[in-house]
Amino acid sequence: MKQQIDSLRRELKKNADPERAVQEKRYLKSPYKFFGTSLPLADRIAKEFRKTHDDASRDCILGLAQKLWASKYHDEKRLGLRLLQFYPEYLDLSVMPVLEGMLSQSPTWDLVDDISIHLVSEVLEKDKKAFSYLKKWSRSDNFWMRRASLISQILLFRQNKGDKKLFFEFAERMITEKEFFIRKAIGWGLREMSKTDPEGAFRFLIKVRDRASGLTLREGAKRLPEDKKARVGATRRVAPTRCRIWS
Secondary structure: OHHHHHHHHHHHHHOOOHHHHHHHHHHHOOOOEOOOOOHHHHHHHHHHHHHHOOOOOHHHHHHHHHHHHOOOEHHHHHHHHHHHHOOHHHOOHHHHHHHHHHHHOOOOHHHHHHHHHHHHHHHHHHOHHHHHHHHHHOOOOOHHHHHHHHHOOHHHHHOOOOOHHHHHHHHHHHOOOOOHHHHHHHHHHHHHHHOOOHHHHHHHHHHHOOOOOHHHHHHHOOOOOHHHHHHHOOOOOOOOHHHOOOO
């Protein structure tokens, strides 16, 4: 295990970019350290690891992912998540407590989104019992957990799958929240849903339009026809040129 961790860490350090590290830490407002590596690099390392360790055991992969997650470096945490993504056969109901723990420790949107959209989603598609976790997260005091409950079905919605009724229940309960990442998540979920079920997304937007934020309405209606955007109240008003103030 230590040899594998050291090897993965060397690959990250070899590609470190100090300037990028400063910028990424500032952008993500992360409390962790950064090497300044890119997401495509993490994907490449994880993909190569899968290719050369195709027979790695479940315990090995989960152990590596958790060791990397425990790092003080954001890049290593992200790589741990990517390793899990490249071993989808190990993502089942039994791994949900691990993913829940990671989510509860995530202070930035990129980690929350990676876990929710690419890992939790895989489990949801395999086992409906995993939806019980989303119900619990939707009532958490931690707004990142609430966000996870909303976005974990995004890939399923793109395929016209998932539990839309449950999403609507969560979204309506959170519709008046002021937190940007919640408002955005509701709109994002509706936007992805509208690609395969535009009527379902539209009906919900009409239902909540008097309570929803402009961000939620615009994001949720983005893929809808212009006439439906107008009915939702999601059309943008652009000020005349003469009224714009240029700094």
